[in-house]
Structures are given as structure tokens and as C-alpha cells.
Amino acid sequence: MxxxxxxxxxxxxxxxxxxxxxxxxxxxxxxxxxxxxxxxxxxxxxxxxxxxxxxxxxxxxxxxxxxxxxxxxxxxxxxxxxxxxxxxxxxxxxxxxxxxxxxxxxxxxxxxxxxAPTALPPQVRVGSLILDPSRHSVERLGRTIPLTPKEFSVLEYLMRRPDAIVSTGELIDHAWDRNYEGYSNVVPTYIRYLRRKLAVQGAPDPIVTHRGAGYCVPSDV
CATH class of the missing domain: 3.40.50.2300 (Response regulator)
Structure with a gap:
């Protein structure tokens, strides 16, 4: 305020x-x-x-x-x-x-x-993914992956809830704001961006889509 x-x-x-x-x-x-x-x-x-x-x-x-x-x-x-x-x-x-x-x-x-009392560790590790908010960096299998601030925000929210299915509405509430009035496909679009950047040949998809429910980052990704 x-x-x-x-x-x-x-x-x-x-x-x-x-x-x-x-x-x-x-x-x-x-x-x-x-x-x-x-x-x-x-x-x-x-x-x-x-x-x-x-x-x-x-x-x-x-x-x-x-x-x-x-x-x-x-x-x-x-x-x-x-x-x-x-x-x-x-x-x-x-x-x-x-x-x-x-x-x-x-x-x-x-x-x-x-x-904050409910804060989680600054560095987040889920399977092969390592996310460090203080350095705004993401690594997978030893490779540093450049992300935009919004991509980073979406991935961080998912990684702090490994295996949990996060709905599109919940992602919009936390990665955008309550006054967001943009296009309805914004979340699938950013998920697609993240998958493309995080993809490693021979490794599993880091983000799983649960149709009609949302998205999750598996703990064994």
C-alpha cells in the first residue's frame, strides 16, 4: 500500500x-x-x-x-x-x-x-531440478536454464508443491494478481514455454498435465 x-x-x-x-x-x-x-x-x-x-x-x-x-x-x-x-x-x-x-x-x-514462519528453504530441489530464488537461477542435470521472471515464478510455485496438482486458477492467483484480465490460455502457454526450456533428451517431462485439474512437478522428475 x-x-x-x-x-x-x-x-x-x-x-x-x-x-x-x-x-x-x-x-x-x-x-x-x-x-x-x-x-x-x-x-x-x-x-x-x-x-x-x-x-x-x-x-x-x-x-x-x-x-x-x-x-x-x-x-x-x-x-x-x-x-x-x-x-x-x-x-x-x-x-x-x-x-x-x-x-x-x-x-x-x-x-x-x-x-516468515511458513517459509520454505530458499533453494528448492525436486528430482533433477534445482531452483535458487536468491540467484534467480534454475538448473537441471548440471545445465543452467535461463527463465523470464514470470516463467521462474510459475516454476517456483509448482516446485514448492512437488507431486501436488496445482490448478490454473491457483497459478494465476499466485503468479499474476487478482486484477489479471489477460487471455485465458496464459497458464498453458507458460507451461509450454517451461517444458521447452527444461527439456533434456532422454529425461522425463518435468511438468505433468492432469487434464481438467491442473499441473504438477513430480518428485522423481
Missing amino acids: EDDERVGRTVVQLLREAGYAVDLESDGAAGLIAFELEPVDAAILDVRLPGLAGGGVELCRSIRSLSTEVPILMLTAIAARATIVECLDAGADDYLVKPFHVDELLARVRALLRR
Whole structure:
């Protein structure tokens, strides 16, 4: 949630380019409603957020009262110690002073997701596939495979649920965002891209299609 529309759009673009599904709210009250309705892996809040008397700090307290597990990163243009202490006391896990560097924002988001109580190991291994989010790299049978951010996001979601059948709707919810209104074949298209890039002669298909149900990465791939 960000009060400055320009900054908000920039943050959203940076996170989406890094492969994250992102929803943006510019109002604290709307942000709280969105949090109550939609599952989120992390929240980024601006301190000076309209819609609530206490701004982003009040929203942070409200989110923390609903969940002790969701990581919260506060963005603030105020470097004063009192403001930082207020954010941390309200339940924030970290803070970042504006203006910030792109690499630092992304590194802090990755760190928060790694520290979350429900977080899985940073490096994911499923059969012959090795995925490392911190390096944004994928390997199979010793070969490094370049992927776009969206391809990486789809594969990571599948690999963190080996043998589980993941529906098209679930992939859209986690790899895109709730406002996605693109073409309906987007998931099959990206699955096709991934199969083509991950294919190794003589090795099994890394992604299995269960018609009418979804897709999975077998643990013995």
C-alpha cells in the first residue's frame, strides 16, 4: 500500500518484473479490506497512507492483529529514529527509507519471505531440478536454464508443491494478481514455454498435465 501513486506504480513494476504477483492499494482502509479478503505472502506499507487516522502504522497494527506470520515491510521518507521505532513497535518486521535502491528493496523482500514462519528453504530441489530464488537461477542435470521472471515464478510455485496438482486458477492467483484480465490460455502457454526450456533428451517431462485439474512437478522428475 502506497500513498504516492508514482512510487506505488514503480514498486509494483519492480516486484512484477522480479516475478512477484502484486496488488496495489493507495488507501489504508481499502488495504485492510484487501488483506482480509486475499491471502498474501508479504505486505509493503507506506507510513503516510491515507484512509486511516494513523496511516500506515495503524494499518500495520491492524494487519498484525489479524496475522502474526505475514511479513511487513514499512516504506518511509522519514529517517527519524522515533518513526522507525514506532513502525517496529506496531509489528513491522523491517523498514526501508525512501528514496531506496531497487536491489535493496528486492533483497529485503526476499529476506522477509525467507524469515516468515511458513517459509520454505530458499533453494528448492525436486528430482533433477534445482531452483535458487536468491540467484534467480534454475538448473537441471548440471545445465543452467535461463527463465523470464514470470516463467521462474510459475516454476517456483509448482516446485514448492512437488507431486501436488496445482490448478490454473491457483497459478494465476499466485503468479499474476487478482486484477489479471489477460487471455485465458496464459497458464498453458507458460507451461509450454517451461517444458521447452527444461527439456533434456532422454529425461522425463518435468511438468505433468492432469487434464481438467491442473499441473504438477513430480518428485522423481
